[in-house]
Amino acid sequence: MHGRVDQHQGGQGVGARLPRKEDDRLMRGRGQYVADIRLAGMQDVAFVRSPLAHARIRGIHVPEIYRDRVFTAADLVDVNPIRAVSGLPGFKISEQPVLATGKVRQVGELVAMCVAPTRAEAEDIAAAVVLDLEELPAVSDMLQARSPGAPLVHEHWGDNVFLETNFEVDISAALDAPIKVSREITTARQCMAPLEGRGAVASFDHRLDQLTLHTAAQMPHINRTGLAECLGMDQGRIRVISPDVGGGFGQKGILLPEEVCLSWLTMRLGHPVRWIEDRRENLTASANCREHHYKITLYADRNGKLRGIDCEATVDSGAYSSYPFSACLEAAQVASILPGPYVMPAYRCRTFSVATNKCPILPYRGVARTGVCFALELMLDLVAAEAGLEPGEVRLRNLVRPEQMPFDNITNKHFDSGDYPQALQRALKAIDVDALRARQARGEPDGRRIGLGVSIYCEQAAHGTSVYAGWGIPMVPGHEQATARLTPDGGLELRVGVHSHGQSMETTLAQVAHEMLGVDVANVRIILGDTAMTPYSTGTWGSRAAVMAGGAVATACGDLGERIRRIGAKLLQQDIADVEFVGGEVRGVSGSVTLREIAHTWYRRPQDLPPDVDPGGLEVTSGYKPQRDSGTFSYAAHAAVVAVDPDLGTVEILDYVIVEDGGVLINPMVVDGQIFGGLAQGIGTALYEEMPFDAAGQPLATTFADYLLPGPTEVPAPRLDHMETPSPYTRFGVKGIGEGGAIAPPAAIANAVNDALRPFRAELMRSPITPHRVVEAVIAAQDAGRAAA
Amino acid sequence: MKPAPFDYARPRDLDAALTLLGNNASAKVMAGGQSLGPMLNLRLAQPEQIVDITAIDELKLAEISGDELVLGACITHADIEDGRVPDVTGGAMRGVAANIAYRAVRNRGTLGGSLSHADPAADWVSVLTALDARVALRSTSGVRQVALGDFIVGALQSCLKSGELVTAVHVPKRAATAQWGYIKTCRKTGEFAHGQCAVLIDPTTASARIVIGALDAAPVVVAEPAELFGGRIDANYKTTFDVRVADRLLGDAGIVDAAQRHIHVTVMQRALREAA
Amino acid sequence: MSALALTVNRRAVDCAAEPRTSLADVVRDHLDLTGTHLGCEHGVCGACTVLIDGVPARSCITFAAACQGAEVTTIEGLDDDEIAAELRAAFTREHALQCGYCTPGMLVSARDLVLRLPDADERAIRVGMSGNLCRCTGYVGIVRAVMSVIAARRARGIAAEVGAGRTALGPVGSGHGAAASETQAAPKPVAAPLAAPTAGATIADFTPSTIIEQSFEVEHPPREVAALFTDVAAVASCLPGVVLSSDDPANITGEIRVQVGPIAAQFAGVARLERADDGLSGRIIGGGQDRRSRSATQGEIRYQLMPLAGGDATRVELTIGYTLTGLLAQVGRSGLVRDLARRLVDEFAANLSRKLSGQPSAPGAAARELDGLALLLSVLRARLPRWLGGTSRS
Structure with missing residues (x-):
């Protein structure tokens, strides 16, 4: 399936498989990540963090010699706590002091800030600070946190529930269905673990009267807004610069208390300060993700047709509501997206966002969809078994059909376009279900068990105002702007408010510009990640950058092109209606003038322009909003074949097929890369990654030897097939696809493992599927079998 | 994640190293630092002094002496993997070395360091116990040799005394009739094993050394291996292996979790199946 | 602080570093060679991999003092390296990097594989690269890129270099410098008092975990x-x-x-x-x-x-x-x-x-x-x- 014919081969515009502009510097070690920034007089910061999950602070003892190097909440009296409030009714507010006051509510919570010439010395000082803590009972299990009498994370709430939501469409209509399957399903707490951790360098520019914060962040403009709120400063006095960023995946979409602390500290001390997060901090204290629990029932007719879903979902939100996404986004999203791409007449979902004594969770690539897909797709396999159908067949009977598009589903999600059954059928054909069933019947020579799993999802991406306004959180995306500027020598500069942390925006946005203006991508400079240089943007998250920033760049380049054309017409002394702008030059009947000539004339030789020329110039900021802002719906069908060793519990992925529809692809190579990378993370969710805590709320995976990221031998090269159904609402028909790769794999792999273990009657309903859990399930099933016999 | 400060010495000869160790009970020996380095960075280990022994030429010697191979403590996994040192184990050690952690770690990680660290999941701990190797230990007060089975006394616990260090490993020549099998099961490549078994079995002499590693404590050396094979070790050992006896043995060793026991028994069975 | 002499990217350098300073921190902070990245600082992720005496090693868990006199090559030193150039071309063609953070370590390890294993198949390449984690690419492009470079060199008849040419025994980087028998003392910070203030301390009942x-x-x-x-x-x-x-x-x-x-x-x-x-x-x-x-x-x-x-x-x-x-x-x-x-x-x-x-x-x-x-x-x-x-x- 590789080697798809590229219609734009050799071209540079939308659809071209173009090598990346950013590669060279990164491959030569010349990227500039936040830890690479060197400022004169810069000192390092290390934090004293809470060793306990829940405790009252009785005292913080600082050795006399370090008095002027250590700062606590008592010093930061003028700093406001981080508040990320949701407007949803009933949401309970958490206030997160940037340095703990009174109480600590999670291991790793910041208690004191220590500054020294090097990180090592700052850690020495931190080690000398003595915390006098009175341990309080902690709650580290979200179900326990919901039960009466549980320790309270925020006492004044009276319980531990940030938010409860209810959504129902006539569930009573489903209750008499002949097939009814119920399970409890759990997804482990994970850490996004980009290879680069967080980090910040703060300094103050007295000339501009401006605080400058370099930070590894996905949403620099949002960080600036949040910083201003905490520091009580005008936003104009703050500049946030996000340099090269070593992966984000959601973990860098938050305002960190560390960022606020560093900003305060540089203003207090008068010299630059930096904090570079280490791996232990990253795993245990920054942000976790993904921890869901489902009590779910599916109702269906004998023919496998879904009658309804009834679900109670709980999400462990951790101790604090994180800025800007809040503690409720994930669970509330569960309710709205659980039905996935399936049609059903009845639905009920109740959700709980629960506070525990653990670090906050953040939306990780796929956000709630990965958990939702895991729950629903595992349940669909059970429905298939009850109905005596192939898993593929039960899905085909329930998927939304192409002739229904655009389609409003039971939770009012507006599907823009696509052919879901076709994607699934292609995947089933590629994986060859019949051959696989025959192989299963034959058995394997090495005694392993083969299993097939499929899963399918839809990914609402590039969410707009209409989607987010309802959440009422601190950030609501709206329009997206870009600035396009022609340089005096005819080069193009683009300034865009989103950021790139692996997504290849420097290349794909240049391709969009090339599509619009014909400028060689080598002559396009992309400026990202700097609040002083780029238009305001909510940043890169929610698979929105290609749709929104791509649309903004296209619009800005289109508008710039129009100005170029007008000036060109003047230079050609022709009527505007008689010239066209193609191939990087303005052409009329009398001749042509190049972009370079136009730029040179405009900037360097204005005397050559007629007096009535539009003085607007060759710099344009324009905005973009899709025709409908309810989001694009990309989707994919995944099919996995695994071999399970029932004695060792190991799972090997033998074959993996993905059929993806992300609308029109700006750069298919980049899209493939996003899907491959998403798959690797999905495999991590399925088989390897887990952030466990003990009953006292102590995190137990603090290194990469405990928290296992998949390596080259754990991730297969999948077979990837694309469909390209354009979105009817977006520029070029592009859809967001950045997250999708990570959504379906846990479900497909778990279904495959369960299929392999069906002869043993063993069943796994939680992630990750570890060797121990597999063997445990097999033994339990055998014991149950013996007991029944 | 930076270490607490420590003093550092890199002596050229063994006597100087032993004197340093003898003078400071809080000194810690470091060879390649591939186990100690992470613990220092995490500040889990905070020794006052590091004595770097990698400049001592004597600890990098590798030679066959009589019927045994003597490998200096500072011989690396990569030295063994690449065949830069002689072999008396019929390639067994080379195969093991090639699958320890990762190449970049093997280029610095040493045999002596790995054994001194006494990690029960480390390959050499089980493998060299099965190969019946001995370690040479030295301090200012003298030299002694200890069988590897006696050297490791628990998780991260060896019988090294204060001021003493491992200078060499003595590996006996593997008999031509002895068959070797080694299996480990890891959640991912290069990570530490959660199941590990090394087998040196000789049907012609009806003897076997079977070592179960990656347990919670020191490796288990099966005391009466014949019991695993219905009382007799012969050429049919691959089929006479009795999983129930193995399971009981692991239960006696204190492994209460049935799934864990099952994984260990499976690994043992496969190490035997692989033995050749 | 103690004097440290190294050859870094073929240039002799002298600097002063504490004994506790890792090689990674020396090249990054003292020599401003920031292409060597720190991803975990405990030897697992491989982002910090550099060449020491010509072969890969973890610079995060290798103390600079232990490399006295050694030859160190960081990613910046591979600009003109023939294999690295071939790898870079293959990496960009196969989209083997996204955020780029793991890439320098990945290239250093890949170069070593290319040198040592001209007959490696896909599985051997995956195993060989398993000490380098990438969170972005799913390794698809990386594996393809390394395979293509190995295949191209095999087609040109270039033979393996066993052990990447290493003949000396012992940890790479060791054995060059003069003895440092006289201990290099590190300044000790003020330590937290070890003894707990026990007076009046209460012993609360607790629920054992x-x-x-x-x-x-x-x-x-x-x-x-x-x-x-x-x-x-x-x-x-x-x-x-x-x-x-x-x-x-x-x-x-x-x-x-x-x-x-x-x-x-x-x-x-x-x-x-x-x-x-x-x-x-x-x-x-x-x-x-x-x-x-x-x-x-x-x-x-x-x-x-x-x-x-x-x-x-x-x-x-x-x-x-x-x-x-x-x-x-x-x-x-x-x-x-x-x-x-x-x-x-x-x-x-x-x-x-x-x-x-x-x-x-x-x-x-x-x-x-x-x-x-x-x-x-x-x-x-x-x-x-x-x-x-x-x-x-x-």
């Missing part, structure tokens, strides 16, 4: 055993590693020193003894803190004495519960506790039995504090990550 039940029998009547349990000093001496500063049963103070491999912890704290009126049951409850690791523990030993053999012997039933919090708790998982605790209780029991028979305690129990088999030791071990010898997790 782990409970172990064990029992053993001794050939002494319950009364004698009960008497021993009133003797704080005697009981303490049966627990290796315990040193008391006060044996007042209502306010016992002291510390437990434990050594697990290179980890040394010193928990200072308080305990108290409680017993039933008949003396046949009771408990020791206490807690302590290790300031250095910001860790704390609480533990209790409940005992119940049952007469056996007509009262001539006693069955001692112990219920041991504990919690551990802080750094030492955050480096692993539970699991092997029971196995180790059984050993602890065996030793505790053996020592109690010896004490009752008037024999000296286990060989030098008090002197053996640093090898102590205190309850904490088993706790610590149970909590260690696997690479430190901890148990596997489910």
Whole structure:
């Protein structure tokens, strides 16, 4: 399936498989990540963090010699706590002091800030600070946190529930269905673990009267807004610069208390300060993700047709509501997206966002969809078994059909376009279900068990105002702007408010510009990640950058092109209606003038322009909003074949097929890369990654030897097939696809493992599927079998 | 994640190293630092002094002496993997070395360091116990040799005394009739094993050394291996292996979790199946 | 600070660094070669991989001082390297990088594979690259790129370099510099006081996170055993590693020193003894803190004495519960506790039995504090990550 014919081969515009502009510097070690920034007089910061999950602070003892190097909440009296409030009714507010006051509510919570010439010395000082803590009972299990009498994370709430939501469409209509399957399903707490951790360098520019914060962040403009709120400063006095960023995946979409602390500290001390997060901090204290629990029932007719879903979902939100996404986004999203791409007449979902004594969770690539897909797709396999159908067949009977598009589903999600059954059928054909069933019947020579799993999802991406306004959180995306500027020598500069942390925006946005203006991508400079240089943007998250920033760049380049054309017409002394702008030059009947000539004339030789020329110039900021802002719906069908060793519990992925529809692809190579990378993370969710805590709320995976990221031998090269159904609402028909790769794999792999273990009657309903859990399930099933016999 | 400060010495000869160790009970020996380095960075280990022994030429010697191979403590996994040192184990050690952690770690990680660290999941701990190797230990007060089975006394616990260090490993020549099998099961490549078994079995002499590693404590050396094979070790050992006896043995060793026991028994069975 | 001479990217450099400074921090902070990235600082992720004496090594867990006189090549030094150039072309063609953070280490490791393994198939390449983690690409492009470079060089008939040309034995980077027998002293920061302020400290009841039940029998009547349990000093001496500063049963103070491999912890704290009126049951409850690791523990030993053999012997039933919090708790998982605790209780029991028979305690129990088999030791071990010898997790 590789080697798809590229219609734009050799071209540079939308659809071209173009090598990346950013590669060279990164491959030569010349990227500039936040830890690479060197400022004169810069000192390092290390934090004293809470060793306990829940405790009252009785005292913080600082050795006399370090008095002027250590700062606590008592010093930061003028700093406001981080508040990320949701407007949803009933949401309970958490206030997160940037340095703990009174109480600590999670291991790793910041208690004191220590500054020294090097990180090592700052850690020495931190080690000398003595915390006098009175341990309080902690709650580290979200179900326990919901039960009466549980320790309270925020006492004044009276319980531990940030938010409860209810959504129902006539569930009573489903209750008499002949097939009814119920399970409890759990997804482990994970850490996004980009290879680069967080980090910040703060300094103050007295000339501009401006605080400058370099930070590894996905949403620099949002960080600036949040910083201003905490520091009580005008936003104009703050500049946030996000340099090269070593992966984000959601973990860098938050305002960190560390960022606020560093900003305060540089203003207090008068010299630059930096904090570079280490791996232990990253795993245990920054942000976790993904921890869901489902009590779910599916109702269906004998023919496998879904009658309804009834679900109670709980999400462990951790101790604090994180800025800007809040503690409720994930669970509330569960309710709205659980039905996935399936049609059903009845639905009920109740959700709980629960506070525990653990670090906050953040939306990780796929956000709630990965958990939702895991729950629903595992349940669909059970429905298939009850109905005596192939898993593929039960899905085909329930998927939304192409002739229904655009389609409003039971939770009012507006599907823009696509052919879901076709994607699934292609995947089933590629994986060859019949051959696989025959192989299963034959058995394997090495005694392993083969299993097939499929899963399918839809990914609402590039969410707009209409989607987010309802959440009422601190950030609501709206329009997206870009600035396009022609340089005096005819080069193009683009300034865009989103950021790139692996997504290849420097290349794909240049391709969009090339599509619009014909400028060689080598002559396009992309400026990202700097609040002083780029238009305001909510940043890169929610698979929105290609749709929104791509649309903004296209619009800005289109508008710039129009100005170029007008000036060109003047230079050609022709009527505007008689010239066209193609191939990087303005052409009329009398001749042509190049972009370079136009730029040179405009900037360097204005005397050559007629007096009535539009003085607007060759710099344009324009905005973009899709025709409908309810989001694009990309989707994919995944099919996995695994071999399970029932004695060792190991799972090997033998074959993996993905059929993806992300609308029109700006750069298919980049899209493939996003899907491959998403798959690797999905495999991590399925088989390897887990952030466990003990009953006292102590995190137990603090290194990469405990928290296992998949390596080259754990991730297969999948077979990837694309469909390209354009979105009817977006520029070029592009859809967001950045997250999708990570959504379906846990479900497909778990279904495959369960299929392999069906002869043993063993069943796994939680992630990750570890060797121990597999063997445990097999033994339990055998014991149950013996007991029944 | 930076270490607490420590003093550092890199002596050229063994006597100087032993004197340093003898003078400071809080000194810690470091060879390649591939186990100690992470613990220092995490500040889990905070020794006052590091004595770097990698400049001592004597600890990098590798030679066959009589019927045994003597490998200096500072011989690396990569030295063994690449065949830069002689072999008396019929390639067994080379195969093991090639699958320890990762190449970049093997280029610095040493045999002596790995054994001194006494990690029960480390390959050499089980493998060299099965190969019946001995370690040479030295301090200012003298030299002694200890069988590897006696050297490791628990998780991260060896019988090294204060001021003493491992200078060499003595590996006996593997008999031509002895068959070797080694299996480990890891959640991912290069990570530490959660199941590990090394087998040196000789049907012609009806003897076997079977070592179960990656347990919670020191490796288990099966005391009466014949019991695993219905009382007799012969050429049919691959089929006479009795999983129930193995399971009981692991239960006696204190492994209460049935799934864990099952994984260990499976690994043992496969190490035997692989033995050749 | 001590003087350090290295050859970095073919250039001789001299700098001053503390002994604790890693090679990675020296190239990044002293030489401003920031292409070497830190991803974990414990040797797992591979982002910091550089060439030392021509072969790859982890610069995050290699101390610069240990590389005195060695030849170091960072990614910046591979600009003109033939294999690196081929790899760069292949990496960009195959989209083998996204965020780029792992890329320098990835290229250094890939270069070594290309040099050593001209016959590597896809599986061998995957295994060979397994010490380098990438969070973005799913390794698809990386594997394809390395395969293509290997295939191209094989087609050109370029032979393998065994061990990447290395002939010397021992850790790479070692053995070049002069001896540093005179210890390079590091300035020591002010340390947190190790002893906990115990005055007025309260011993709260707690819910143990782990409970172990064990029992053993001794050939002494319950009364004698009960008497021993009133003797704080005697009981303490049966627990290796315990040193008391006060044996007042209502306010016992002291510390437990434990050594697990290179980890040394010193928990200072308080305990108290409680017993039933008949003396046949009771408990020791206490807690302590290790300031250095910001860790704390609480533990209790409940005992119940049952007469056996007509009262001539006693069955001692112990219920041991504990919690551990802080750094030492955050480096692993539970699991092997029971196995180790059984050993602890065996030793505790053996020592109690010896004490009752008037024999000296286990060989030098008090002197053996640093090898102590205190309850904490088993706790610590149970909590260690696997690479430190901890148990596997489910």
